[in-house]
Amino acid sequence: MVSTDEALKALESIQDAGSGRSLLDLGWINQLRLQQGRAVFQLALPAFAQGQRERIVKEARELLEQLDGIDSVQIELGAAPQTQAIGAAGHGQLQPPQAIPGVARVIAVSSGKGGVGKSTVAVNLACSLAQQGLKVGLLDADIYGPNAPTMLGVEGQTPAVEGEGSSQRLTPIASCGLLMVSMGLLINPDQPVVWRGPMLNGIIRQFLYQVNWGNLDLLVVDLPPGTGDAQLSLAQAVPMAGVVVVTTPQKVALQDARRGLAMFRQMNIAILGIVENMSWFIPPDQPERRYPIFGSGGGNSLAEEAQVPLLAQIPLELPVQQGGDQGRPISLAQPESAAALAFANLARQVWQQCASN
Numbered sequence: 498m499v500s501t502d503e504a505l506k507a508l509e510s511i512q513d514a515g516s517g518r519s520l521l522d523l524g525w526i527n528q529l530r531l532q533q534g535r536a537v538f539q540l541a542l543p544a545f546a547q548g549q550r551e552r553i554v555k556e557a558r559e560l561l562e563q564l565d566g567i568d569s570v571q572i573e574l575g576a577a578p579q580t581q582a583i584g585a586a587g588h589g590q591l592q593p594p595q596a597i598p599g600v601a602r603v604i605a606v607s608s609g610k611g612g613v614g615k616s617t618v619a620v621n622l623a624c625s626l627a628q629q630g631l632k633v634g635l636l637d638a639d640i641y642g643p644n645a646p647t648m649l650g651v652e653g654q655t656p657a658v659e660g661e662g663s664s665q666r667l668t669p670i671a672s673c674g675l676l677m678v679s680m681g682l683l684i685n686p687d688q689p690v691v692w693r694g695p696m697l698n699g700i701i702r703q704f705l706y707q708v709n710w711g712n713l714d715l716l717v718v719d720l721p722p723g724t725g726d727a728q729l730s731l732a733q734a735v736p737m738a739g740v741v742v743v744t745t746p747q748k749v750a751l752q753d754a755r756r757g758l759a760m761f762r763q764m765n766i767a768i769l770g771i772v773e774n775m776s777w778f779i780p781p782d783q784p785e786r787r788y789p790i791f792g793s794g795g796g797n798s799l800a801e802e803a804q805v806p807l808l809a810q811i812p813l814e815l816p817v818q819q820g821g822d823q824g825r826p827i828s829l830a831q832p833e834s835a836a837a838l839a840f841a842n843l844a845r846q847v848w849q850q851c852a853s854n
């Protein structure tokens with residue numbers, strides 16, 4: 498018959514997917530005891546790790562049931578009261594949107610389609626707002642392509658966790674004049690993308706409320722592309738000052754953007770306006786030339802049709818992409834470039850609208 502110490506040792510290999518640390522070291526597995534062929538322990542996951550519960554339970558069962566004398570495993574839930582309240586709403590029971598203490602306004606950046614430059618817009622918008630003197634946070638909730646850590650040069654950094662057990666809170670990472678938290682800093686990059694959707698729905702609220710954002714004028718949320726559960730979860734969780742919809746001038750992108758606009762309208766979320774990205778190509782050696790390689794006029798006609806402002810047309814410029822890849826957004830790296838000036842103008846309009854609401 499195995500001893501309690503041996504059973505604990507068996508559980509040592511279960512790790513938090515984000516930090517790679519053992520759950521025993523993190524104090525998430527507690528009070529293991531053996532009772533007549535049954536192993537019982539308490540699993541107390543912090544809010545941001547709730548999405549890992551299923552995998553952890555499975556691993557723990559498999560590890561313990563292999564041991565001599567253990568026929569069954571009973572797992573007691575050690576969830577935080579706050580986590581339970583928030584989690585309950587995450588599973589379909591609506592509760593009224595709840596402001597984030599210290600965060601004055603939340604806006605989202607959304608796109609109907611992937612690859613149109615939504616994250617580039619979210620990151621540069623956030624940087625420009627910060628450059629204009631505002632306290633800004635960026636929540637990268639794009640679980641399918643969490644690019645903000647790369648774009649802000651903080652790839653590989655893990656947000657510190659403060660507090661114990663149920664009151665654990667993430668400390669956002671400071672970079673480029675703003676505070677940021679990204680799914681990309683917490684998920685295992687090797688994890689199959691199909692597992693991430695269900696994870697996101699359960700934890701988006703925790704990302705909003707269980708991060709030490711401090712006092713922010715504005716929290717910018719980079720949503721996953723499309724019209725899925727993430728948008729719904731966010732809209733139901735927090736009162737939103739509005740959403741910026743990013744598109745390219747291409748017909749296919751515009752069609753998807755139209756669907757996104759309709760969804761936000763249905764959810765009664767204010768549409769701050771449309772950003773047309775990659776409006777024209779500016780060759781590096783001919784900064785005065787404009788080549789509308791994805792067509793032209795699309796953003797404008799969509800804005801007219803939806804009766805919302807066309808907030809910006811961002812040129813396709815090599816330095817935008819280079820800034821993203823090198824962790825120094827163009828708004829900071831080349832503030833006088835055409836794209837950076839367009840982002841700065843976008844930031845002014847967004848703030849004007851938010852501040853007047």
Ligand SMILES: Nc1ncnc2c1ncn2[C@@H]1O[C@H](COP(=O)(O)OP(=O)(O)OP(=O)(O)O)[C@@H](O)[C@H]1O
Pocket residue numbers: 608610611612613614615616617618639641642643644721722774775811812813814815817818819821822836
């Ligand atoms: N205006 C631009 N000029 C040059 N490159 C750009 C521009 N906008 C975006 N890019 C580049 O296009 C690529 C896709 O951009 P980004 O990751 O922002 O798109 P996305 O819509 O967030 O994609 P996904 O939703 O799939 O994550 C990146 O390499 C980015 O650097």
